[in-house]
Amino acid sequence: MKKKFLLAVIVVLLITNVATLLIWNNDENVILDNNDTKIDQKKPVATVNGEEIPYEQWMKSLRGNYGEEQLKGMINQAVVKQLADEKNIKINDKVIAREIALLTSMQSPMSAEEMKQKEDEWREDILYRYQLGALLTADSSIPEEEIKAHFDEYGDQYNFQASLQISHIIVPNFETAEKVKKELDNGASFDLLAQEYSTDEETKASGGYLGLFVNESKFLPGGYLEAASSMDEQTYSDPFQSDTGVAIIYLHQKLPSITFEYDEIKPYIKRELALGESNQTLTADPLWDKLDIDWVYEE
Structure with missing residues (x-):
């Protein structure tokens, strides 16, 4: 059997209640999360009305409340990986x-x-x-x-059926649509423009988000599927006439069909x-x- 040495408490002390990973190093600063946010070990991690909460006190709390559970999860990952490698278990x-x-x-x-x-x-x-x-x-x-x-x-x-994740902005006429399109071209947020201009009361508060639709969906407004079919992900369309007004759509994701024999x-x-x-x-x-x-x- 292989020997699995786990030095986790020395090398890694772990997580906040949202699974934040705390990575120790030899510097005064440590990485707090996946965004490379750094904190200084010598400084308090918080102050409450001038009362300091030291870094070491925080670490002790994390070790006591989350250390065993998180370390066990890491061991589980290592166990499964080692045994899967031994048995050459591949996933399609x-x-x-x-x-x-x-x-x-x-x-x-x-x-x-x-x-x-x-x-x-x-x-x-x-x-x-x-x-x-x-x-x-x-x-x-x-x-x-x-x-x-x-x-x-x-x-x-x-x-899995091929699907499209779409947001839209509906306006009364092409003149307004071209104005919106120009603002988009200048870097304006699609979400904010939907809240400002869209006449679709059901979606404007959520930035025009319509949802995810299978490609054959009858719930997509007229012209949307045709417009989206030639678009890249994370792009918006030119204005076009739809069933409920002049539309500009944003294609978030284009998920392909996946079928199995x-x-x-x-x-x-x-x-x-x-x-x-x-x-x-x-x-x-x-x-x-x-x-x-x-x-x-x-x-």
């Missing part, structure tokens, strides 16, 4: 792409930079969950006919059925005995 890129598409479809609009950061976080979590599921069900046996029957009945649920999705259906039939929860605890683990909270 299409499966990961489908999961990312589903998660994206549930999000409010994000910038390209925000989306990239989210996708990286999601990808790591998706890979962990699927590899964990594969490890937990490695010795399970599900009859081929049961897997095939499940696919025949529920196979469409594993697919039986052989592509079969291993994942098998794991899903095996987990359900065994009433196993998706936890790495049963895998700890497969590696030699030392950690500071060990009894």
Whole structure:
């Protein structure tokens, strides 16, 4: 068995209640979060009416309240990665792409930079969950006919339909639309212009956000699908006549269709059925005995 040395408390002390990562280094400053915000260890982290809260007191509280839970999560990640590497467990890129598409479809609009950061976080979590599921069900046996029957009945649920995430600004005429377009060209915020100019009372308060629509959706106003089909993500259209006025649309995301043949999705259906039939929860605890683990909270 491989030896897993975890020096987490010395090297890394962890998180606020929103999973902020605190990374120690040899300088006076430490990185507070993913935005590279720095704090000085020698200065108080807060003052209340002149009363200081020292850095060390804050660290002690974090260690006591979050240290064990976060360290266990890090160990789980390491355990699953090591065992998955040993057993050469790979996850189909299409499966990961489908999961990312589903998660994206549930999000409010994000910038390209925000989306990239989210996708990286999601990808790591998706890979962990699927590899964990594969490890937990490695010795399970599900009859081929049961897997095939499940696919025949529920196979469409594993697919993802091509979708568009759209905001819009509706104005009464092309003269106003061209004025809005000029402001957009000069760098104005689409959200703020929607709040100022749009006649769509249902969406203007949210910056014109309409939502996510499958490409065949009958709920998209006339002309929107045609306009969006030639647009790049994170861009806005020229003004065009729509059902309810003159429209300018903003295309946040263009999510492609993802479909699976039986052989592509079969291993994942098998794991899903095996987990359900065994009433196993998706936890790495049963895998700890497969590696030699030392950690500071060990009894």
